[in-house]
Every structure is written in structure tokens, then in C-alpha cells.
Amino acid sequence: MMKNINNRRFSRVGILWAVHLKFHVNEYKSFVNNVSLSGILIEGDFDQAIGDLCIIDLKQSALYEKNVIRAIGSVSRVTEEGIALEFLAMKLESFSFLQTALLCKAIHPAEVSREFLVNDFLKLDGEMIYFFPHRLNLKELKNWADIL
Numbered sequence: 001m002m003k004n005i006n007n008r009r010f011s012r013v014g015i016l017w018a019v020h021l022k023f024h025v026n027e028y029k030s031f032v033n034n035v036s037l038s039g040i041l042i043e044g045d046f047d048q049a050i051g052d053l054c055i056i057d058l059k060q061s062a063l064y065e066k067n068v069i070r071a072i073g074s075v076s077r078v079t080e081e082g083i084a085l086e087f088l089a090m091k092l093e094s095f096s097f098l099q100t101a102l103l104c105k106a107i108h109p110a111e112v113s114r115e116f117l118v119n120d121f122l123k124l125d126g127e128m129i130y131f132f133p134h135r136l137n138l139k140e141l142k143n144w145a146d147i148l
Helices: 092-105 109-116 138-145
Strands: 013-022 027-035 039-043 053-059 069-078 082-091 122-125 128-131
Touching: 013 039, 013 092, 027 092, 039 069, 053 082, 069 092, 069 138, 082 092, 082 138, 092 109, 092 128, 128 138
Parallel strands: none
Antiparallel strands: 013 027, 013 053, 027 039, 039 082, 053 069, 069 082, 082 128, 122 128
């Protein structure tokens, strides 16, 4: 897969969604600054380390009760400004919503739609989508997926 000029695999799209993160010990409520096909960036102060797993609940607004996307994520980057979370798994319904939102909000939707065609980073297993399956312990992750 080709990487763009910023060495990113996927285009970032500016989307403001409310997010609730549930780690083993900590829980956080915040807002997502941008979303890509592989993860999210959240500004704020987080007491987490790279590799920590969590349940990600994304909503279109803090006022809505319904989650639009529910996923299992892993902390991929920690900075003074916040954290980046990489998607590990989500139900097909959440993935479809993610794709639609990215296309609707993208400045260059054609570029984002080309990223959907790269399938070496996804594995479909029943109603679950697993991201970057070659890097995952799918047996362990399926235990987390039962929460979704």
C-alpha cells in the first residue's frame, strides 16, 4: 500500500464526534478531532500507554444516546496533545457507517474511496471486521469482540 506525503496510510478527515473510551481501569469522555479508515485522534490528557486496549464508542454528538461506531482500539501514539487510537475490530455495520462518514466529510472523497479498495489490512469474519489481522492475536481479540 502506498503512503502519502505525511507517511500516513490513510487520509485523515476532520469529523467532530463525541467519544467514550473504556480501558481496563480508566474511562474518558472527549471529542474526536479527526478520523481515518484506521483510527482516530483525540486531544486531551490521558493516562495510557502505547498498546493499551479499549472499547471506543463514537457518537455524532454528546447529546445523542446512540453510538454510531463501536470498536476495539489500541493506543498507537501518545503525545502531550493527546492520543491516537488504531482500530483493531468493529462490527460490519459500524465499518459501513465509518466508510460513509469518511466519504461524506472528506475534502477529496475520490482519494478516500481508493483507500477502501486496499483490502490487505482487513479481514472479514462473520459480522466482524479485523484491522491489520497479520499483526493481531485474533483469538485474544475475539474475546474483546464479544463485548461489541
